Amino acid sequence: MTAEGLDKIDYKILAVMQQDASLSAAEIAELVGLSQSPCWRRIQRLKDEGYITGIVALLDRHKLGLRAQMFVQVKVLKNDQVSLAEFSKAIRAFPEVMECHVVLGVFDFLLRVVTPDMDAYEKFYFEKLSRVPHVLEVTSFVAASEIKTATAWPLDF
Secondary structure, three states, rough: OOOOOOOOHHHHHHHHHHHHHOOOOHHHHHHHHHOOOHHOOOOOOOOOOOOOOOOOOOOOOOOOOOOEEEEEEEOOOOHHHHHHHHHHHHHHOOOOEEEEEOOOOOOOOEEEEOOOHHHHHHHHHHHHHOOOOOOOEEEEOOOOOOOOOOOOOOOOO
């Protein structure tokens, strides 16, 4: 057992489900070396305990016309709880923001923003991001191409 209370079978189940959560419990059971019922119970436990937080379909953003991806550094006026909380609340409302991280260093937040094109990003910047309270500085970087995109966490088991 690991410190988190998961054993090797749990990690195998999680690894399989990260690759293809559409598999049935029977198919997952076969891949991890269990029978169907114990595997199903483990999957339910992993959901109940919050290890599996959702099961989604991963979509191809390019086929959906979301061709521009930006990494955006944001510095807020003051690095206090109120400013950070108000910025965080505002940023959660923007569907273009795929990720938002608090970072330590020169900037306060790092965003990953996806839009159909650069014109749409410019509109997002001027009509939404630049109007968020407490924003002092924004630096945007265009992602020219993707070398690697992963959704699966590295699980060592």
